[in-house]
Amino acid sequence: MQFHNNRSGRCGNELGLAQTAAGARPDGLLFPHPSNRATVKELFHRIVEDYYTWHGQCTGSPDTAPTAPHDAPEHRQGPGPGMDAVCRVVGELSGRLSHASVPWPSPMYLAQMTGDTPIAASLAYLCGMLYNPNNVTPEASPVTTELEHEVSDDLCRLLGYGARGWAHLSSGGHSANYEAIWIARNLRAVPQALAEHPGTRDLVSHHAPATLVNLGVDEVLALLDAASARDVREEVLRLAADIRRRGGLSDAKLLVARTAHYAWHKCVDLLGIGAGNTEWLEVDDGHRMDLSAVRNRVHAHLRRGQPIVAVVACAGSSGEGSVDDLDGILRLRQECEREYGASFYIHVDAAFGGYCRALCLDPAGDMLPYAEVSRLIHPAVLKQEVYDAFRALPRTDSATVDPHKNGHIPYPAGALAVRDRRLVSLIASGSAPYFGHGDGRRLPFGPHTLEGARPGAAAAAVWAAHQLTRPDCTGYGRVLAGCLATAQELHHRCRTRGVLRVMGREFRLVSRFEPDLNIVNLTVQPTQVLPGDDMGVVNLKVLEGLRADALADPHGQPWVSSNELASGDGASAGLHALRLCVMQEFDPPTLDMVWRSLREAISRQLAAVVAEPPAT
Amino acid sequence: MQFHNNRSGRCGNELGLAQTAAGARPDGLLFPHPSNRATVKELFHRIVEDYYTWHGQCTGSPDTAPTAPHDAPEHRQGPGPGMDAVCRVVGELSGRLSHASVPWPSPMYLAQMTGDTPIAASLAYLCGMLYNPNNVTPEASPVTTELEHEVSDDLCRLLGYGARGWAHLSSGGHSANYEAIWIARNLRAVPQALAEHPGTRDLVSHHAPATLVNLGVDEVLALLDAASARDVREEVLRLAADIRRRGGLSDAKLLVARTAHYAWHKCVDLLGIGAGNTEWLEVDDGHRMDLSAVRNRVHAHLRRGQPIVAVVACAGSSGEGSVDDLDGILRLRQECEREYGASFYIHVDAAFGGYCRALCLDPAGDMLPYAEVSRLIHPAVLKQEVYDAFRALPRTDSATVDPHKNGHIPYPAGALAVRDRRLVSLIASGSAPYFGHGDGRRLPFGPHTLEGARPGAAAAAVWAAHQLTRPDCTGYGRVLAGCLATAQELHHRCRTRGVLRVMGREFRLVSRFEPDLNIVNLTVQPTQVLPGDDMGVVNLKVLEGLRADALADPHGQPWVSSNELASGDGASAGLHALRLCVMQEFDPPTLDMVWRSLREAISRQLAAVVAEPPAT
Structure with missing residues (x-):
């Protein structure tokens, strides 16, 4: 097995930039490309055919397509707008989006954590969306709930949580993180409740109060099992909630x-x-x-x-x-x-x-x-x-992991995974009375998630992407290794080729630290600091200028975002860095092109700043 | 203006059931129908064309389509799966979904709050999704953030919140409700904080403690403005959070x-x-x-x-x-x-x-x-x-209103609206440092929502639907009047034609109360109660039987859900009703067909229950 050929210079298709002739990027993901346009259209056709067939079965309409050409006048009888109005509105939308959208697929786009979306994920999302399943209950999503169970297994394997683990999709990292801390917060009050409840007091009586408040996660789960065996689990959980409400854990950190x-x-x-x-x-x-x-x-x-x-x-x-x-x-x-x-609960924000x-x-x-x-x-x-x-x-104990970030899935696809599925019972609520109940084999999603309605289309998109690109070294590992390698290459270029000469002065592009993953933080520094240099202001002005230029010419200028550095090397603290988030692997010509564009754009901004008269 | 023609019997297209020949239902929404299949495909074509053109601009690929037929062999050079694999996976997905999805479009589907999705909403969602905008910040969604501002105005107008109001989309009703109560909870601690803070104490010193804890919403907002004018607003809010943490409001109801x-x-x-x-x-x-x-x-x-x-x-x-x-x-x-x-805060759960x-x-x-x-x-x-x-x-003060329920939009599209936009400042957080800031005219979404990443495609779908079907009496009003009328018709049929004769016994279909909107709750009652009759058990068995039959024959049997009645007329309490959620208007022949199917299906279940030997 040999990944990452392009770093050795063997891949250099200069016409399609980072894409091969057929739209497969060197990392193995398939994105739109002129060569697959016809196939994608054909797939849309087939999806629409299936959808219309199903729709005809649902409504009892004859399921043969009329032979009339699409522009035949439609004899509408309903009082609402007709297909002409649909065409107008959707046409306007399509035009606006294709005119002014953020150019995620471009190698020049290095700002937010969004990259190009692979064909399979987009088509699967579309396909799922047309049938509008809601993964709150399998009754509203017989197919996509099953797919989410498969995705749950995949995500647990990806994070190493194994067979006792459990995962589900969410609207994003916010909800997943809230849910994890909701679990942890509720867990923290359980030992005290066990100590107060007459039916469980003996189980924890050997613990000193100072130990009790910070009992380990596995021990709390085992104690809850013991409370279940004594049929007082629900009472203990209610008591725990009451302890929290009374401010019993008001100093929990x-x-x-x-x-x-x-x-x-x-x-x-x-x-x-x-x-x-x-x-x-x-x-x-x-x-x-x-x-x-x-x-x-x-x-x-x-x-x-x-x-x-x-x-x-x-x-x-x-x-x-x-x-x-x-x-x-x-x-x-x-x-x-x-x-x-x-002990203490450990949650990992691995959204990115x-x-x-x-x-x-x-x-x-x-x-x-x-x-x-x-x-x-x-x-x-x-x-x-x-x-x-x-x-x-x-x-x-738990981790947030967002398929819509480094998983390249369209929004919304966040996820939370837990090491031990018993953890989610700490936030479980009764399900709605109008939902039926699962078959017991699988943990139902609805009662164990912060959110209720969740689009089954998102599960379909993640499932399809995982079918083609496994979350292991053969699939996403290869894709993301390419992103990491590109980020490191940008970091090294700053070290070796980061000098900029602007209006008679010399500046350097400084990568603040060697990146762990696929984000690089750059600042601009003068080789010689002159009186009046305020590099905080200079970096901010460079950033603002880059942003304005990218907005003015979305396809011609590099896109970066800003990051206020927390600390790191003392010199960074509070500095606004140029943050480059690398969501695709570059082959050497693309890397050269992006590097050159970045240098030129930054030099141009610096020239404007240096030329400014000093503030009076 | 004359709505609702079909109730006078003038609309009775028996071939297309509740649809006219061109797919326009009598309520004016346009759904898939054989007559618009070609136009919809053409729209997909155009959307894909626009998308490929944009994609080519982003990646620098030549934007002319190749003339090779779509089944020409693709000379892939990348290491990943090719278009053949994409076709296989998406084909499998499409097949599974069209085979086993819940038949929302069918008039026989009366279970969950999901109906058919109008063409315009599906196409707009697709169109938005391909460009994958994220409405957390306009930097990631220049087009769809603008559309969400328009939707925000629409939703405020729909709920009557006017120009001071503000609304945003959410993943669903759960998040919207959480957010509303998060606001209300935070607001409740503000008066006490004002009383404790030396810089604002005088503002509330005339209030008795018992009044202070329940100051009115508008008064709290005005006091916060006064705190702003004194530059202590942030301190007051921090103090309020601290009061809550210390359990200062641990008995708030x-x-x-x-x-x-x-x-x-x-x-x-x-x-x-x-x-x-x-x-x-x-x-x-x-x-x-x-x-x-x-x-x-x-x-x-x-x-x-x-x-x-x-x-x-x-x-x-x-x-x-x-x-x-x-x-x-x-x-x-x-x-x-x-x-x-x-006073007190009033939140309305108007999700449905x-x-x-x-x-x-x-x-x-x-x-x-x-x-x-x-x-x-x-x-x-x-x-x-x-x-x-x-x-x-x-x-x-605030209301949850979900476009993905009675707005007929695909998931995910919930929403929260507030009467006074100052309310959301009670949960505002600093935005991420790598996002730029808005232009000040509009309240930015990211820092004022519970969620972070939110799909711009959802905003596009709601926007497109609202363009065609206005949220007033000319648009959604007409659509939903049809749903309400159908629900009431089902209610009245129970009253007038609800007798079922099964195995020599007589039962009645009882609509528990005249519906306010488009949900009907039915139970089955014997005309004469015999010893051993347990109608709780009978109704539950009927429900379970109906559910099993619908799953076994999704296109041939009525779909209902169950509802455990809270109280109402004493006789209802705890009874499991057959809940019919009417998401489309029926013309008279469709109504007859659905009514007949319901009667037959319930009679069949009753026959099975009556024939059972009594439990020993």
């Missing part, structure tokens, strides 16, 4: 890296944890959560019997793509369990980076040895530390 | 009707209000919230200074379609404001019924006089009480 997604601010407010209980931890030079900061906080809390809702780690922080040291955090947890008999674990997986879902990963993809692509974090991930 | 959607159980747990603080109020014979129960609870709480998070009313309860007496609840609020100087307000609106969004509504649609279709509730709705 959530530990999150400072680089965490802005959704975490919403999360702690929504769930009533409170900003005051949220500890935003420092990050290190690589923008990973600083392990000594976690250690200090966790030890302090456990020693004092201060409850911890969860430690939230990132596997691919949204600003930097940094992967926290999950192995270190898990070792810290073991250490605490030995020292205090107390979760699919990258595919680089390390063989088709059975087992971790490849690091040497093998290196050999299969490219020696430098996956850092040992990132590999170690992915190897540790299966021991964490 | 949420008042919800017993018929409320099961999502409310999730909601009170998620937001930390707690099941113990949730008061499930009785309903009256029409399954509307019992106003005297609300009055008793609210007076008791306000008198004692017990905080009320919100009173949640329904405009279309999900089990029964009942519309609560919003006018009565609002008069109660005024009464309390006079008596105690205290919100679009029915269109029956009462002229194209400018103003309420038509009741006599005019009666004259325009049909004298009996809209009850005076329901009209009064819709007239009162604009004075409530």
Whole structure:
């Protein structure tokens, strides 16, 4: 097996940029290309045929198509607008979208975490959408609920959660993260409820109060099973809710890296944890959560019997793509369990980076040895530390992983996965009385998700993409290795070819740190700082200029986004970096073209800034 | 203007059932029909053409289509699966969906709140989805964010919230309801924070503590504006969060009707209000919230200074379609404001019924006089009480209204609307640093929604549907009047033609109450009760039998769902009703056919139950 041929220069189709003649990019995903236009149209045809046949069966209309040409006048009898009005509105929409949409498929697009969507995912979404299934209950989605169960198995395998795990799709990372912390928050109150309930008190009487508040996840789940056996589980859970309501856990802390997604601010407010209980931890030079900061906080809390809702780690922080040291955090947890008999819940926000674990997986879902990963993809692509974090991930408690980010699926396709499916019973609610009940083999989705109605089309899209591109080293692993390699190449070019000469001055493009995944953060620095240089202002002006130019010429200019750097090397703190999110692999000519365009565009912005008279 | 012609018997196209020859149903919506198959295919063609042209511009591929036929061998060079594999997977999906999907378009489908999806909505969703916009920020959705602003205006007009209102789409009713109560919960802690903060204390010092905890919504908003003017608004909000965290509002109550959607159980747990603080109020014979129960609870709480998070009313309860007496609840609020100087937040769960307000609106969004509504649609279709509730709705504080229910849009398309856009600042969070900022004219969506990533395709679908079918009496009003009329016709047929003779016994189909909207609840009753008759068991068995038969023969049998009746007439309580959710208007022949099928299917189930030997 030999991935990643293009890095050796063997792939260089200059006409189609990063695409082969048939629309297959070097990473193996199939995107629109003139050569597959006819086939895609034919597939649309077939989907529409199937849909009309089904529709005719539903309504009792004759299911033979009329032979009249499509532009024959339609003798409408209804009072509403006719097909001519549909054509007008849809035509306007199609025109507006094709005129002004964000050019995700372009290699020059390096801003948000959205790339091109593979043909299979788009067609599957369309196909599912026409039948409008709702995965809240199999009664409303006999086909796509089954597909979501398969996707659930795939995602658990991807994250290493195994047979006890469970996953479901969500509208996005926000909901998935809320749901994880909802579980963790509810779990945290259970030990106290067990201690208060006369039917379970004996089960926890050997624990000191300080230990009890931070009992380990597996122990709490086992105790709940014991409560079930005594038929008091529901009472215990109600008591736990009451303890929370009374403010019994009003000082429970959530530990999150400072680089965490802005959704975490919403999360702690929504769930009533409170900003005051949220500890935003420092990050290190690589923008990973600083392990000594976690250690200090966790030890302090456990020693004092201060409850911890969860430690939230990132596997691919949204600003930097940094992967926290999950192995270190898990070792810290073991250490605490030995020292205090107390523990904490670990949630991983792998919304962006979760699919990258595919680089390390063989088709059975087992971790490849690091040497093998290196050999299969490219020696430098996956850092040992990132590999170690992915190897540790299966021991964490839950993880958000969004197919609509590095999975390349159209919105909406977020997901939450849990290591032990018993966890979701902590948020389970009675299902609506007008839904029937599942067959018991599979955990029903409706009562165990934060959301209710969920489009079955999203499950169809993820399922189809996974059918063609497996979430392991043969599929997504190869695709994402290409993105990582391209990000690293951009990082290295800054090091070796990052000098810009503008209006007689010399600047450098600085990549702030070697990327863990497929995001690069650049800033512009002068080789010699002159009096009056304010690089914070300069970088911000460069960013604003790039953004304005890209909006003015969407197909001709590079698109980047900005990222306010949390810390890292002291010099970065508070600086607005140019954030490049690489959602596709570049072959060498494309890389050269993008690199040249970036240099030129940044130089042009710098020239404008340098030429400005200093503010008075 | 003359709506609803088919009720006078003038429309009776028996070939196409409820459709005219060109696929326009009598209600004016356009659905798939053999006569528009060619046009729809042509539209797909055009959408795909536009998409490929855009894609070529993005990737630099030549944008002329090759002349090779679609089945020419493709000389793929990439390592991944080719178009043959895409065809196989998408073909399998299309086949499975067309074989086993739920027959929403069929008039025999009367189970969940999902109907047929109009062509325009499906095509617009597809068209939007291909460009994969994300309405979290206009940077990721320049076209569809603009469309969502138009939809926001439409939804505010539909609910009567006017120019100060604001609305946004969500993944569904769950999220929208969570968000509303998140706002209400946060608002409730603000007065106490104002009293504690040294910079605002004087603003509320004239209020007694018991009044302070339940200050009115508008007064709290005005006080927050005053805090803004003093530059302490953020401090006050942080203090409010801290008060909540400390359990300062641990006894705040949420008042919800017993018929409320099961999502409310999730909601009170998620937001930390707690099941113990949730008061499930009785309903009256029409399954509307019992106003005297609300009055008793609210007076008791306000008198004692017990905080009320919100009173949640329904405009279309999900089990029964009942519309609560919003006018009565609002008069109660005024009464309390006079008596105690205290008030409460009113949220309306109009997820199902919100679009029915269109029956009462002229194209400018103003309420038509009741006599005019009666004259325009049909004298009996809209009850005076329901009209009064819709007239009162604009004075409530927020409402959930789901385009993917009575708006006939594909999933996911829920929505939340607020009367005063300042309300959403109570949950606002800083936006991600890598997003740019809006132009100030419009409230940006990302920082003001519970969810983050939201598919722009959903906004495109709602926008397109609203372009063709306005949310007023000329558009959705006409569509939904037809659904209501059909539901009422089914109700009346039970009264007049509901006798079933089975195995020598006589039973009656009983519609439990005259429906407010388009849901009918039926039970089966024997004319003479015999010893051993357990009608709870009989109704449940009939339901289970109907469900099994529909699954076995999706296109030949009626589909109903079950509903456990909360109360109403004493005899109903706890009974499992056959719930018919009418998502389309029937012309007379269709109505006869559905009625006959229902009678036959129920009689068949009854025969099986009656023939069973009694349980020993």
